[in-house]
Amino acid sequence: MKFTANPFVRLIGCLLLITTLSACDNTTEQAYTPDSDANKATINSTGPQGDHHDTGWPRTIGSADEKITLAAQPKRIVSTSVSVTGVLLAINAPVIASGASQPNTTVTNKDGFFTQWSDIANQRNVQPLYHGEADAEIIASVAPDLIIVTATGGDSALKIVPQLKQIAPTLVVNYDDKSWQQVAEILGAATGHEKNARHAIQQFSDQVQQVKQSITLPPQPVTAITYYEDGSGANVWTGQSAQGKLLTQLGFELAIIPETVKGELSQGIRKDIVQVSGEKFADALQGQSLMLFSADQRSVEQIKTNPFLNHLPPVQQNQLYALGLDTFRLDYYSASHLLTRLEKQFSQLQ
Template sequence: MKSTLFRLLAGVFATFALSIGASQAAEGWPREIATSHGVIHLSAPPQRIVSTSVTVTGTLLAINAPVIASGATSPNSRIADDQGFFRQWSSVAKQRGVKRLYIGEANAEAIAGEAPDLIIIAATGGDSALRLYDQLSAVAPVMVVNYDDKSWQQLAEQLGQATGKEADAAQTIASFAAHQQTVKQSMHLPAQPVSALVYRPDGKAANLWTAASPQGQMLQQLGFTLAVPPTQLASSQSQGVRKDIVQLAGENMASGLNGNTLLLFAGDKSDVQRLQSNVFLAHLPAVKNQQVYALGDDTFRLDYYSASNLLTQLASQFSG
């Protein structure tokens, strides 16, 4: 008798708990999410997210969003694994079973085949699938995000709201902030101001990170001062609508790299050697004084994982 009563009570409590859980899960939903391409309606937290942007995928993984598939870049490179996923988070993607949909150009059929309930598209950059917006909007809500004008933390907050992962985003951001503060207090900064750049493999051009870039924002948070390039270069539009870089080529490259220290993103020691041996850059103060530093291959795009690796690199290079 007692056993039967206990089972009945247990069933009641279990039903009550499930009811509360469902109520909590539904709290704050449906949601209206404002994007640069209008407002999207999400009736419940998405469970099958497809990211068309390999850059954005890292931030989705960092906030534990249920990303099931992603576009990829060229595999087996300095920055990507055998699937074309960025090395800084490729192990996390494998653990969570994230599927590679395609390499390079977005494929609408492959995306639709995953039956997503939310599709993420980057507004700019080489991994943007914006041309497929109308086509993909017929499949699922499409969220267009910019990563060229905000930090990965800001992107994480934006994605957190859309995916119901606000708490995860806040926790990830707080954990990183504590790490960043520790590194900042331990660093002895090199000669200021600095030029932060990606040096092209052919040595004929460079992309200079601006103060609007995630890289520029992070350096400034750590106490670095960004060198301001000549006005005619700074005012030039790079890659059409991008705000995060200034493209330097030819004679403009030397004049644009006017910092007392050069920080090479997406580079290693071999890139430092290549730049220092470039006869057209030999006269630069940073080169003369050997104030050229590589900050790792995975820093071309910053997410939680690569930004954490960047902190480790900076602490190693400039430890007090």
Template sequence: MGALAARADQADWPRQTDHDRGVLTLKAAPGRIVSTSPSLTGLLLAIGAPLEASAATTVGRLTDESGFFRQWAEIAHARGVRTLYPNLDFDMEALLIAGPDLVVGSSTGADSLLPYLAEIEAQGLPTLVLDYSKTSWQSLARILGRATGHEAGADTAIAEFDRRAAQAAARLGPSGRAVSIVGYDIAGTYSIGRSESPQADVLRALGLTVTPLPEALRGAVTRVSNMDFISRETLSAAIAEDTVILLGADDSDVAAFMADPLLANLPAVQKGQVYPMGLSSFRVDYYSALEMIATLETALTA
């Protein structure tokens, strides 16, 4: 995509960027970036930033054989991005060997950099820390664009997403259709999507309205992120709409949901209105957002 054409104008440096741990000041545009968060790596690739290496997560159905997320793995390999360390197993020595002039990391999730931040900063490595769980990918892309001098790349990625979303929304028909986002048996957990979340932002761009957990069940929530986590026994009562979109799911997950006896009386099940959001929707970046659009456009117009 055209983001690779973006280049930092050295006349704009030094510059400051606000992030989760304060303000980062860089004297010059970084030329050797490493990412300790696979959830942010896709955005660095999307804006055309000079990414040298990325941490890899545990190999599974969401990744390729190297532990890179499938939605951007091919692009990363084509650009020569190396594995910084596997299985999100933080490795300070590997970080120092990579010799970055900017470290990008997360303040949340299994790849959180916060436990190691003091050690990294003691080595004099400029570090940008972001929370991907509560911030839209577009906002994250703009922050990363600002920090790396690739604002034009961020603008290009956002414009392409907007174009594809508008195209799909036109096919889906009148806006306002209410849906429930459901996390079904994801590593043994069950959850309801919040109306303000990265996933809900993508659905909203398609003209869909996300209905959150009913307030009457707020006391049943066991954990909160971009989803409200509840017990399996509470799930049926927690699904408010006749259309269900399954987070991080494919057709096999839809089949399992439809076959669950605890959910048999749900209107969405009885009407056959349960759809996958796509495996890569678990973490939203530019590439997974485009995959979400394609998956939902196909499912909802079938």
């Protein structure tokens, strides 16, 4: 059914959008305080073109579906994907509301926000709009001036992008082949928070170098996975995933995923994971160590008792490393937590 916003909602939204955009000309980027190639950040603006676009509106942003033009710096951003909301928060973008996941799980709070940044979202009064599937009418009701959509993943609102474009400019971000830093650069360009994005990236880069120098790597190469709770299979993280990119930055070598185990992927055409199960499960785990994302010690014990995996070298040699429940989707906050855990685990190997 085609979405048609309530006339009153649309009138209020338009009035608020006009007021907001007219106030943006004198907007300055807030100080960076993260704790209080279809869509590469390609910009044409009224200022000089280049890698950094700290001034100049209107500007045209490359999106995963088509370019969008923003008349002024956004002030009321809605993230339809809980997967990228943390990046928006880390660069101090004015996100007012977000889609949410199932509440009160091992990785989410009562609002359905990821625990690594839920406290910050609450401090900034970010409103949870819905749980699960995106709802265009609910999004329209908060009168956004920029809507962020992810191209893939379980929380992608790609199918309602035509409706969302009737509400506000809509940026489609493809994150399945990007690190959170690359996503931050894209969102920084779209929101006028380039300086904050660069600051967050540099701060994290410094932490990466410090951790890299302080750890001793486990047996290489490694396979990075998210283990299914029922033991039937796993998502294997590829070198194009944020997880794989970060491990590589730290000096880890990712084991090759055999072509014979690769099949159809769900949740769109994804480059960051290979989904394996059944008889292909064990064959996909070619590493001498297993890096377990979105996992705690319970996952380690489950793998040890899985009869289809107990013959593998990393299981027999106890080279299983749980990297935390908040690492399924990496953003500034969860990636920083991951570095802390890696340093704690692998500095003990020295």
